[in-house]
Amino acid sequence: MEFGLVHLTDPRLSGFVAESRAFYARRVAGRGPSSPEELRAIRAMAVAPAPSYPPAVVEVVCTGGRSVPVRIHVPASGEVAGVFLEIHGGGFYLGSAAGSDVRNRNLADALGLAVVSVDYRLAPEHPWPAAPDDCETAALWLADHAEHRFGTTKLSIGGLSAGATLAMTTLLRLRDRGIRAYGSAVLQFGTYDLSAQTPAGRLIADEYFLDAYAGSVEDRTHPDLSPIYADVTGLPPVLVVVGADDVLLEDNLAMAVRLSAARVDVNLRIYPASPHGFTGHATSMARAAIKDIESWHHRHLQLPDESTG
Numbered sequence: 001m002e003f004g005l006v007h008l009t010d011p012r013l014s015g016f017v018a019e020s021r022a023f024y025a026r027r028v029a030g031r032g033p034s035s036p037e038e039l040r041a042i043r044a045m046a047v048a049p050a051p052s053y054p055p056a057v058v059e060v061v062c063t064g065g066r067s068v069p070v071r072i073h074v075p076a077s078g079e080v081a082g083v084f085l086e087i088h089g090g091g092f093y094l095g096s097a098a099g100s101d102v103r104n105r106n107l108a109d110a111l112g113l114a115v116v117s118v119d120y121r122l123a124p125e126h127p128w129p130a131a132p133d134d135c136e137t138a139a140l141w142l143a144d145h146a147e148h149r150f151g152t153t154k155l156s157i158g159g160l161s162a163g164a165t166l167a168m169t170t171l172l173r174l175r176d177r178g179i180r181a182y183g184s185a186v187l188q189f190g191t192y193d194l195s196a197q198t199p200a201g202r203l204i205a206d207e208y209f210l211d212a213y214a215g216s217v218e219d220r221t222h223p224d225l226s227p228i229y230a231d232v233t234g235l236p237p238v239l240v241v242v243g244a245d246d247v248l249l250e251d252n253l254a255m256a257v258r259l260s261a262a263r264v265d266v267n268l269r270i271y272p273a274s275p276h277g278f279t280g281h282a283t284s285m286a287r288a289a290i291k292d293i294e295s296w297h298h299r300h301l302q303l304p305d306e307s308t309g
Contacts, residue, residue, distance in 0.1 A: 005244060008270050016284040020273035023283050024245075029275065032091050034208045036124065039093055049098045052105035056098070056117070061141040068134040069119040071097040073108040074150075081112040082154035082301035083146050085182075087135055087170070089161030089277075091209035093123045103280075111297055112304075114150045116142055120166070127215030128225050131162075132169045139170050143181035154301045156184045158239075161248075161277065162209075164190025168227040168255075175234050184300035186293055188241045189248050189276055192228035192255045195220035200250035201228075232258055237265035239296045241289055243274025267296070 033039040056071035074080060086104055088095045097117035104115040120134035139157065147153050159167040164187035171185060193201030194210050197220075204210070214220050223230030228251070238259055242252040249270070259266040269292055271278065271285050279286045279293075297303060 005270065008268060009244065009272055010269070013272055013285065013288060016288060017273045020278075020283050020285045023281065024273070024275060027281075032094075032207060032209055036212075039124075039208070039212070042094065046094075049096070050102050052101040054105075056101055056104070061138060061145075063137055063141045063144060066133065066137040068137045069097070070138055071101065071104075071117045071119065073101070073104045073115040073117075075108045075112045075114070077109075077112065079112055080114045080150045080152055081303045082152055082156065082297070083114045083116060083142060083150050084297070085139055085142055085155065085157040085167075086115055086117040087120070087157070087159030087163035087166045088117060089159060089163040090122075091207075092131055092162045092165075092213035093209055095122075095162075107294075111294060113297065113301070114152075123209070124212040124215065128213055128217060131166055131213070132173065132224060135166045135170045136173045139174060139182070140179070143174070143179055146181075153181070155182045156186065156297060156301055157182050158186030158188070159190070160188040160279070161190060162213075164188050165192060165194075165227065168192065168230075169224055171235050172223065172227065172230050172232070180236070182236055184236050184296070185238045186241070186296060187238060187252075187255075188279055188293075189243065189246050189252060190255070191248055192226060192251050194226045195229075197221060198228060198251075198254065200248075200254050201226075203247055203250065228254055228258065231262075232264060233262040235259065235262070235264045237300055238267070239293065240266060240268045241279065241293065242268075242270055243276065243278045244270050244272045245274055246276045246278075248276060 060067050060069050088100050097119040100117050108115045118138040121130040157167050196205035221229045240256045256268040279289050
């Protein structure tokens with residue numbers, strides 16, 4: 001079996017490489033804040049997220065004595081074929097569920113999904129385990145109430161970057177509770193080793209978000225903090241999406257291999273000439289990835305009338 005990076009990449013994507021290279025040559029690569037002071041400055045300069053139409057329904061959901069705010073997008077048609085629990089990215093210390101409104105509205109209308117986005121607490125004000133506690137709360141609420149609220153028990157979960165990490169943590173927590181309500185997951189370029197002890201983890205060892213999120217935890221190999229160290233058996237099918245130029249590529253490769261070794265149905269998709277966060281950029285490569293994600297939802301949520309590839 002050949003296992004080179006070229007063999008893990010869909011040949012149809014080669015036609016988009018030149019465009020992607022040109023796009024990123026013109027685009028200055030961003031980086032996260034490197035200190036609490038920089039984080040506060042970035043937050044202060046942040047502009048309000050673009051609104052969606054129709055707007056999200058905002059509410060606080062409760063279960064097990066805990067509560068968390070969520071934003072809910074229901075298809076404009078009113079007919080819900082499945083539900084996707086979305087967890088936003090932002091390094092655990094930036095972003096909000098509102099920042100996903102346009103993307104989630106598009107997903108809801110394109111596929112007939114209800115999309116529920118979690119407004120989890122951010123670090124460093126609320127370090128681990130605050131964020132996974134909030135995501136677990138939303139996931140448990142949805143598992144209990146999806147049929148009554150949306151008329152379906154077909155559930156999926158996913159997120160981007162830190163959101164993918166939290167989605168994985170949430171699935172592991174639910175599995176440990178014996179809850180199998182979620183039938184699939186979509187993990188886009190997550191970070192799975194926050195201990196900086198694996199070769200992949202050491203590539204981001206100097207990033208401030210690690211300290212902000214982990215707080216005072218001494219052992220950052222705790223699987224609820226660094227899912228690469230978790231027992232990943234018994235999880236539902238997982239789609240892993242990552243760019244070939246992402247600093248987290250090795251971390252995602254490692255997680256995909258661990259899932260495969262645990263007999264989890266994992267589909268690893270690598271997109272050439274694509275850095276971290278590429279699915280949010282205006283490129284043909286990003287559009288191809290979004291089509292692949294939509295196709296995954298169609299297949300695993302058994303959605304009707306697939307027209308997205």
